[in-house]
Amino acid sequence: MGEWDKRDDMIVHQAYPYNAEPPRAALDGLPLTPLDTFYSRNHGPIQQIDPDDWRLTVDGLVEHPLVLSLTELRSRFEERTLVATLQCAGNRRAELAEVRPIPGQVLWGPATISTAQWTGASLADVLAAAGLQPDAGHVAFTATDVSQLADPPQPFGASIPVSKAMAGEVLLAWEMNGAPLPAVHGAPVRVVVPGYIGARSVKWVERITVQEHPSDNYFQALDYRLLAADVDPAKAGPDDGLSLSVVAVNAAILCPEDRQTLPAGPVRVSGYAVAGEDRGLARVDVSVDGGRSWQQADLGPGTEMGPWAWRLWQTTVDLPPGPGEIIARAWDTSATTQPECAAHVWNPQGYVNNSWARVHVTRRPG
Numbered sequence: 001m002g003e004w005d006k007r008d009d010m011i012v013h014q015a016y017p018y019n020a021e022p023p024r025a026a027l028d029g030l031p032l033t034p035l036d037t038f039y040s041r042n043h044g045p046i047q048q049i050d051p052d053d054w055r056l057t058v059d060g061l062v063e064h065p066l067v068l069s070l071t072e073l074r075s076r077f078e079e080r081t082l083v084a085t086l087q088c089a090g091n092r093r094a095e096l097a098e099v100r101p102i103p104g105q106v107l108w109g110p111a112t113i114s115t116a117q118w119t120g121a122s123l124a125d126v127l128a129a130a131g132l133q134p135d136a137g138h139v140a141f142t143a144t145d146v147s148q149l150a151d152p153p154q155p156f157g158a159s160i161p162v163s164k165a166m167a168g169e170v171l172l173a174w175e176m177n178g179a180p181l182p183a184v185h186g187a188p189v190r191v192v193v194p195g196y197i198g199a200r201s202v203k204w205v206e207r208i209t210v211q212e213h214p215s216d217n218y219f220q221a222l223d224y225r226l227l228a229a230d231v232d233p234a235k236a237g238p239d240d241g242l243s244l245s246v247v248a249v250n251a252a253i254l255c256p257e258d259r260q261t262l263p264a265g266p267v268r269v270s271g272y273a274v275a276g277e278d279r280g281l282a283r284v285d286v287s288v289d290g291g292r293s294w295q296q297a298d299l300g301p302g303t304e305m306g307p308w309a310w311r312l313w314q315t316t317v318d319l320p321p322g323p324g325e326i327i328a329r330a331w332d333t334s335a336t337t338q339p340e341c342a343a344h345v346w347n348p349q350g351y352v353n354n355s356w357a358r359v360h361v362t363r364r365p366g
């Protein structure tokens with residue numbers, strides 16, 4: 001077992017803060033990601049919080065501010081369970097860095113995404129108990145982990161619009177895949193915001209503040225913004241670029257591995273695909289001739305998993321002998337598909353790379 005109860009073959013990009021993703025093949029074929037395989041993204045120290053000492057404060061533009069213990073949170077509100085995929089906005093950054101360097105950022109592969117069954121209270125129920133004031137616009141979350149990566153150093157935080165917070169699917173979760181939430185994933189309680197970038201799913205949450213404007217926390221106001229390709233991130237301010245929330249349609253190939261040599265015969269190609277917010281995943285196409293022709297892949301479990309889970313997919317292709325490229329692209333229910341190449345979506349901080357998924361392989365003659 002590796003650090004933080006993760007599998008031994010976890011790809012640890014940084015030991016501190018702990019930033020790790022599984023080898024891509026480890027995600028293959030599993031609708032729910034096992035806890036030892038789930039990626040982990042941290043900006044500061046992993047918190048060890050005694051559940052008996054933990055308190056959640058709900059304040060700001062509410063009629064009745066609340067302070068809840070874990071026992072109160074669990075007993076006062078209906079317990080809800082849903083399956084949701086979390087995807088870091090930096091997923092697939094390594095492919096962007098091949099286009100142009102992205103200094104100072106973790107060069108994540110395609111497995112900075114995982115899916116779990118989460119159990120907790122609905123944020124909407126907790127906010128309803130507190131009572132929203134009429135000018136409530138955004139719901140801000142603050143954690144306890146102070147990040148030295150922020151300027152100035154501060155606890156991790158984020159916010160979401162009230163409309164999303166009240167939609168029901170946002171959870172204050174204490175269980176993951178039927179087990180108590182592990183420390184590395186935010187114990188005793190984390191926020192889970194299905195359909196948004198992972199950065200909004202604040203771990204070790206201790207304060208929920210209802211306010212007129214988005215959070216001014218460093219990670220909401222300055223980081224996790226999609227800057228134009230010609231902007232210098234060191235000089236960018238809170239008005240530059242786009243704040244990231246809903247994720248765009250994306251897909252990656254999990255098998256075969258990139259740079260793999262394959263035996264002669266048909267090749268099984270598999271992967272995942274996601275569509276953000278309330279869009280569904282419509283189709284995944286695979287090409288072995290650079291995108292001139294495409295064949296449809298078979299999609300894995302859909303409706304049983306609910307609207308917030310990824311779709312696994314697979315198909316079998318015939319590859320000519322020698323070096324080749326396998327490409328995949330997903331379509332969502334708004335008939336949007338992925339851009340062709342990483343250069344088209346390159347941005348200075350390397351966020352939300354949703355260009356066509358590609359692996360380069362060599363097929364043995366035979």
Ligand SMILES: Nc1nc2c(c(=O)[nH]1)N[C@H]1C(S)=C(S)[C@@H](COP(=O)(O)O)O[C@H]1N2
Pocket residue numbers: 038039040041042043044086087088089143144145156157184185186197198199200201202203204205
């Ligand atoms: N308190 C806190 N919450 C956090 C973070 C963090 O560093 N501190 N990282 C965020 C980011 S960027 C992502 S992608 C997800 C990762 O969740 P995981 O580590 O459970 O996979 O947590 C989010 N919540």
Ligand SMILES: [Mo]
Pocket residue numbers: 041087088089090197198199
């Ligand atoms: Mo992230």
